[in-house]
Amino acid sequence: MRTLGVLFTAAALAATLAGCATRRDVVTIDTRLSEIEMRESEERRRREEFAKAREANEAAIRQMAASLRAQMDELRDELRVLRGRVEEIEYAQKQARGGGAEAGGGSPPREDRLQRLEESAQQLAQRVGRLEEHLKLDSPAAAAKPESRIRPESAAVPTEQELYSRAKQFFDQGNMPQARRSFEELLQRYPRSDNADNAQFWIAETFFREKAYEKAILEYQKVIEKYPKGNKVPAALLKQGHAFLALGDKVNSRLLFEEVIRKHPNTAEARTAAEKLKEIR
Structure with a gap:
């Protein structure tokens, strides 16, 4: 009887520790995201001050x-x-x-x-x-030239498919800034587009390709939070893990890879996450 009591106590203690570990993992990721958001906010404030100046x-x-x-x-x-x-x-x-030459010149x-x-x-x-x-x-006349800076807007408004195709073309060509602007224009003009979650994911990808990993993490987070039922959520979680790993943060990258496997099993992203876990362990 005493043996059963000891086993029960041990099992309860193990469950408690597992729960604490899970909560601690969540806190770790949330803390890192908060730090990145604070730095992003400070950088945004500096950009605004520079623009005003x-x-x-x-x-x-x-x-x-x-x-x-x-x-x-x-x-x-x-x-x-x-x-x-x-x-x-x-x-x-x-x-x-x-008339007066005779007067002396x-x-x-x-x-x-x-x-x-x-x-x-x-x-x-x-x-x-x-x-x-x-x-x-x-x-x-040349002084009037600066007045002609204003460029008239095109009368034809591009469709969401045209914007998406154009942005993806810029991305495939490696023009990340132009691709990002085009995807952002799509989200601004057509926020309820069927391609909205894809556009947000590709915005994050442009930062990832530019090795701006912290900005990429924040943009991937928008995919997860704004489009939780979209098909880009597993990829966004996986790429967050890659971004943290590129920043040298193996703890958070491991947690994210594990989350991909746990929440999205039987997906290509889960298989990739499992392979990455083997590499960093």
Whole structure:
């Protein structure tokens, strides 16, 4: 009787320890995911601050460019006035030379004034030239070129299948940033698409291919949480395990491989997970 009691106690203790181990495994993965999410949030905050600073700098540059263009217009007007006065004096000189040669020739004071005006006009032209060079403008018409930056949107909205095919083509070509943008556009335009879970999975894959493993883990998690009944959940769990393994975290990768086998047996992902477990044990 005493032997049976001891066995029962041992069995109860083993079950308790197994339960504690399972809970501890879950806590370990949740803790690591929380750490990654915190780092991702901090990185997002830094990107937003950088974007705000860049916008402020661009606004300041645009304001300075507008001020320089205004100065340039004023200088052009002043230059035109000076050139007009030079022409008037030259004309008056010709008239004086033609009508009063017998009086002893031209007028030195008027010639000195003409020379000063010509020098002023030349200096103004040089200033205008420097401003144009600074603004990378050849003429006033060139200043209007930045206004044409806005590109009109295409009138035809692509279908979800067109977006998916285009994004997958970018992915197959190895253009991960463009593929990611296209998959994100699909999710934005067609959030209830039948391809939504696949698109989210491929977004995660683009980060995995770029070796941005922590970002990939978070994107795979979206597949698991947003599309729990989708056919990409086993693959997302498996790839999370691969990502943790690439980060050198064998504990969490092992837990995820075991979860694939436990929750999705008789699948290709489960067989792959079993092989990976043999490698890391």
